[in-house]
Structure formats: structure tokens, C-alpha cells
Amino acid sequence: MAVMVIVLLVAVVFAANSNQVVGWFVVAISAGWLLLSLFLVFGLKRGADKINSSLREATAAAAGRAQPASTVVIDEATSQRDMKLDHSFKIVQVQAKVIADERAKGEDGSAEMIDRALDTIAMTASNARDMLKPQSNPIDGEIIN
Numbered sequence: 492m493a494v495m496v497i498v499l500l501v502a503v504v505f506a507a508n509s510n511q512v513v514g515w516f517v518v519a520i521s522a523g524w525l526l527l528s529l530f531l532v533f534g535l536k537r538g539a540d541k542i543n544s545s546l547r548e549a550t551a552a553a554a555g556r557a558q559p560a561s562t563v564v565i566d567e568a569t570s571q572r573d574m575k576l577d578h579s580f581k582i583v584q585v586q587a588k589v590i591a592d593e594r595a596k597g598e599d600g601s602a603e604m605i606d607r608a609l610d611t612i613a614m615t616a617s618n619a620r621d622m623l624k625p626q627s628n629p630i631d632g633e634i635i636n
Contacts, residue, residue, distance in 0.1 A: 492532060495525040572622055579619040586612045 499521045506514030586608040593600035593608075 492528055495521070495528050499525050575622055576619055579615045579622075582615045583612050586615075 499518070502514070502518045502521045506518045589608045590605050593602075593605050
């Protein structure tokens with residue numbers, strides 16, 4: 492930056508002494524380079540400040556401190572897991588309604604339907620609990636033929 496300022500001052504002195512168009516053209520070029528270097532320096536400084544603040548926020552989040560509401564980021568994996576859990580709860584609700592309907596029929600109700608609904612609830616609950624646990628092995632489960 493200091494070099495660019497010195498180049499501009501020298502160009503202005505020579506252009507003023509010789510009073511030629513070429514000298515003032517050199518002044519304009521050196522002034523342009525000085526403005527470009529100023530823009531780059533301050534732009535890089537502003538970008539470095541933003542990165543520094545982002546790192547501070549990430550460090551604070553990792554340390555367990557709360558982030559400001561404007562910087563909360565929704566993790567896509569968490570969002571998908573929540574959607575799958577919501578679906579599992581809906582399945583359980585539907586199967587509970589099937590059981591209630593079959594019980595309301597009394598002796599006309601199908602014990603087989605109730606057993607299937609209970610099996611579905613058990614399987615869905617197991618799958619939902621597996622989504623909550625951190626998995627050490629990503630491929631896990633039974634093979635059903």
C-alpha cells in the first residue's frame with residue numbers, strides 16, 4: 492500500500508513539472524491501482540472479520556453456549572430424522588385406532604387384525620427407538636425372507 496502511495500506521489504510530481512498529457516495519464520493509472528489495492532485490502536479485512544465471527548459462533552456452539560436466534564442452522568439430518576419419527580408416530584396412531592375399532596366390534600372383531608396391529612406398533616416403536624440411538628454400525632437389523 493505504501494509503495495502505491497509513493498508511486499502516485501512521484502507520478503503527480505513528475506506530471507506537474509513536465510505538464511504533459513502522458514504524465515497525467517500515468518497519474519491516473521497509478522491512482523487506479525491505488526484504489527484497487529485499497530478495495531482489495533479493505534474487502535479482505537471485512538471478509539476475514541466475518542470468518543472470525545463465524546468461527547467464534549461455531550466455537551461457542553461447540554462449547555454448549557447458545558447461539559443468537561439469527562444464526563441458528565437447522566441440520567438436514569436432524570430434520571429428516573424428525574420427519575421419520577413423525578411418520579412412525581402416525582403409524583402407531585393408525586394402528587391404535589384399528590385396535591380400538593376391532594375391540595369396539597366385540598366378538599365380531601378380528602383377533603388377527605389386533606395381533607397384526609400390535610406387531611406393527613412393536614416394529615414401528617423399535618425402528619423409532621433405533622433412530623434416536625447413535626448407531627455405531629450403520630447397517631443393522633434382521634433379514635426377513
